Amino acid sequence: MLKPVVLSGLLATLALPAWAEEAATQVQAAAAPAATLVINKGDNTWLLVASALVILMSIPGLALFYGGLVRAKNMLSVLMQVFTLFCLMTVLWVVYGYSLAFTEGGAFYGSFDKVLLMGVTPDSIAATFSKGVGISELIYVVFQGAFAAITCCLIVGAFAERMKFSALLLFAVIWFTFAYIPMAHMVWYWAGPDAYTDAAAAEAAGATAGYLFQHGALDFAGGTVVHINAAVAGLVGAYMVGKRIGYGRDPMTPHSLTMTMIGGSLLWFGWFGFNAGSALEANGGAALAFANTWAAPAAAALSWTMAEWLMKGRPSLLGAVSGAVSGLVAITPAAGFVGVGGALIIGLLSGVAGLWGVHGLKRLLGADDSLDVFGVHGVCGILGAVLTGVFASPDLGGIGVWDYVTNSVAAEYSILAQVKAQVIGVLVTVLWTGVVSAVAYKLVDMLIGLRVKEDAEREGLDVTSHGEKAYSM
Numbered sequence: 001m002l003k004p005v006v007l008s009g010l011l012a013t014l015a016l017p018a019w020a021e022e023a024a025t026q027v028q029a030a031a032a033p034a035a036t037l038v039i040n041k042g043d044n045t046w047l048l049v050a051s052a053l054v055i056l057m058s059i060p061g062l063a064l065f066y067g068g069l070v071r072a073k074n075m076l077s078v079l080m081q082v083f084t085l086f087c088l089m090t091v092l093w094v095v096y097g098y099s100l101a102f103t104e105g106g107a108f109y110g111s112f113d114k115v116l117l118m119g120v121t122p123d124s125i126a127a128t129f130s131k132g133v134g135i136s137e138l139i140y141v142v143f144q145g146a147f148a149a150i151t152c153c154l155i156v157g158a159f160a161e162r163m164k165f166s167a168l169l170l171f172a173v174i175w176f177t178f179a180y181i182p183m184a185h186m187v188w189y190w191a192g193p194d195a196y197t198d199a200a201a202a203e204a205a206g207a208t209a210g211y212l213f214q215h216g217a218l219d220f221a222g223g224t225v226v227h228i229n230a231a232v233a234g235l236v237g238a239y240m241v242g243k244r245i246g247y248g249r250d251p252m253t254p255h256s257l258t259m260t261m262i263g264g265s266l267l268w269f270g271w272f273g274f275n276a277g278s279a280l281e282a283n284g285g286a287a288l289a290f291a292n293t294w295a296a297p298a299a300a301a302l303s304w305t306m307a308e309w310l311m312k313g314r315p316s317l318l319g320a321v322s323g324a325v326s327g328l329v330a331i332t333p334a335a336g337f338v339g340v341g342g343a344l345i346i347g348l349l350s351g352v353a354g355l356w357g358v359h360g361l362k363r364l365l366g367a368d369d370s371l372d373v374f375g376v377h378g379v380c381g382i383l384g385a386v387l388t389g390v391f392a393s394p395d396l397g398g399i400g401v402w403d404y405v406t407n408s409v410a411a412e413y414s415i416l417a418q419v420k421a422q423v424i425g426v427l428v429t430v431l432w433t434g435v436v437s438a439v440a441y442k443l444v445d446m447l448i449g450l451r452v453k454e455d456a457e458r459e460g461l462d463v464t465s466h467g468e469k470a471y472s473m
Contacts, residue, residue, distance in 0.1 A: 037125050037134040037194065046282040047139045053273025054146035058086045058153050061270055065263030065325075066157050067470075069371050072255040073460025074161045075470035081156045081165065085172055086149045092176055093145035101184040102144065107211035108182045110189065117141065127192030128280040131404075135280060143277060148180055151226045157371030158234025159241040162457050165465050167450045174440040175233055179433045183225045186210040187217060187425070196404035217425030218392065218418070220289065221278040223333025223385040224429040231378030232430050235367060236437040241450050243368035245457055257317050264321040268297060271328050275335040288399075289335035293328065296347030300327025303351030311355075319355070326354030326376050330384030337388055339397030346387050350380045385426050389418035 063082040067075045089097075096115050103110035114120055117138075124137035152172050190213050195205035206214060212224070219225060244252065254260060275293040279286035304323025309315045330350035331343055338346070357375030369375060392398035393415050401410045444450060451457075456464035463469060 037127065037132060039125055039136060040128075040133050040281070043128060043133065043281045043283075044135050044139065046286065047135050047143055047277060047280065050273035050277025051139060051143040051146055053270045054143065054150065054277065055086075055270075057267050057270035057274060058146070058150045059083055061263050061266035062150060062153055063263065064259050065267055065321075066160065066371055068256040068259030068261075068263060069157075069254045070160050071252060071460070072471060073462055075255065075462065076468055077165070077461035077465055078156065078160055079470070080466055081160075081168060082153045084165075084169070085153045085156065088169060088172060089149040089152050089176060090145055092173065093141075093148050097148055097176065097181055098141050098144065100181045101148075102189055104189075104191070104208050105185075107209075107214065108186060110185055127194060129193060129285070130281060130283075131193045133281065140280075144184070147222060147226060147274075148176065148184070151180055151222075151230050152176055154226070154230035154373060154377060155234045155237065158238045158369045158373040160370040161461065162244050162451055163237075163241050164449060164452050165461075167444050167448055170448065171237075171440050171444045174443065175433075175437060178440070179229060179233065179436040180225075183229050183429060183432065186212045186428070187219050187225050189213060193404050199405055202405050212425050212428060215424055216418070216421040218337055218388050218422065219333045219385065219425065220336040220388075221275045221332045223329075223381050223388070224425050227329050227332060227377040227381030228385065228426060228429045229433045231374045231376075231381060232433045233437040234373035235365070235369060235378065236434060237441060238367040238369045238374075240438070240441040240445070244370065245454060247368045254318065261317060261321055264325060268324055268328060271297075271332075275332060279336055285336050288340075291340050292331050292335045292338065292343035295340055296331035296343040296350070297324040297327035299344045299347030300324060300330065300351035300354070303348045304355050305351075307352050307355050322354060322358065322372075322376060323351040326350045326357075326380045329354075329377050329380040330387070332381070333385045334388040334391060337398055338391035339399075341397045342387075342391030346384060346391065349387070350383055353383050354380050382426050386419060386422050389420075389422040390415055392418065 059082065063079045066082065067078045070078055094117055096112070098117065099112055099114035100110050103113050105111040120137050120141060122136070122138065125134035126137040126140040127134055152175070155172075155175075156168070187210055189210040191205040191208055196202040212219075217224070246252070272290055272293050276286045276290040279289055301320045301323035304326065305315045305320050308319040327347040327350050330346050330353075334343070334346060354376050357379035358372040359375075361379065362369060362372065362375050365374075367374075390396065392400070393413050394400040394409075395413070398413075399409075400413050402408075403410045441450060452461065452464065
């Protein structure tokens with residue numbers, strides 16, 4: 001994934017180290033007057049696998065995770081929403097999403113140069129983080145498209161069991177175009193390592209990058225672009241769609257925690273592609289992200305379980321699975337930047353933070369966020385984004401920042417400066433998607449209405465919206 005560069009003076013540095021076994025090759029590539037970008041078959045193979053893993057996260061992973069959490073009468077509707085949104089976002093990504101997100105243009109959008117993937121052929125090459133090393137652009141398109149799809153699918157959980165299917169689809173098109181695409185461009189678009197040949201070239205290349213990229217915000221695999229982005233959109237939706245009939249009075253317990261556990265486990269499995277695939281290479285960076293994606297959610301599941309045990313007198317499966325997801329969310333922006341020790345700390349903190357998000361914060365906000373999208377993805381996404389700036393420090397076991405001009409690790413790392421950049425990234429994300437989401441929901445409400453009729457909601461969306469049932473007895 002095209003990740004953020006930290007700009008310091010005239011030097012452009014990427015927060016990813018040259019791993020020992022590749023150092024000699026990278027130095028030689030940097031010294032070459034004009035390195036030729038060549039596809040590495042090993043990296044290509046890894047990205048093919050990683051892309052399939054990210055797709056698995058949406059269908060069936062997220063669909064089953066969410067489906068098990070709603071009442072039986074709405075199970076099929078959630079499956080349908082996630083499945084259809086995945087398909088819709090895939091098509092939009094091919095038509096114009098990739099072009100606007102990952103071509104050179106302005107600080108917030110790219111251009112229409114690659115609409116309908118015009119010019120992207122089996123021979124097209126996308127840059128990685130090593131000079132002269134590339135991957136097939138088509139698989140990069142798929143990898144990034146899978147990220148766009150699951151981000152839109154995540155929003156569904158905030159207003160599950162009461163929103164019109166047609167309204168959801170229309171909202172998703174608007175939000176994808178004006179919230180997801182610019183966020184992806186702002187955070188992840190840059191010219192690639194081969195553009196950083198000297199100080200002047202680095203300065204020129206940096207000026208073409210996305211807005212938050214230019215400001216040095218680090219987001220390895222989607223803390224801002226995916227989790228905070230979707231969480232804020234979901235929270236706004238929970239307010240604007242309104243509370244479920246009987247909310248706070250009638251029991252609305254999950255109908256199948258078995259399904260939720262299966263879905264959550266598939267999410268964790270797919271998340272290895274989500275995070276480790278974001279290294280774009282099959283190297284030490286991918287191994288670090290993989291290890292962190294293994295350790296952080298395990299720590300988070302334990303901390304949530306222990307805290308819940310102390311609070312309620314007994315541990316729950318839902319709490320353990322939710323804790324693991326909280327840890328996955330929190331480690332996402334930090335996965336390739338922090339050491340495993342830092343990942344464990346982030347995981348432990350995120351388990352407690354997620355528990356507070358779905359209980360204490362939810363009561364304070366007063367919104368019917370059905371499946372706690374903001375409580376988990378918003379709270380833990382913000383926590384992980386900020387802590388990335390802390391634990392990326394070499395003094396705390398992180399990898400520091402890499403200077404592509406000198407091809408060496410930068411001598412200085414300021415935790416304060418990096419945390420400031422991280423906070424700016426969080427604030428821009430919250431404000432941008434908050435405004436876009438509110439406008440999008442309002443437009444949809446004016447055009448076709450957001451919510452199903454009361455009798456349809458009482459009967460359940462499976463039958464009233466789709467004419468089917470998840471279970472036939």
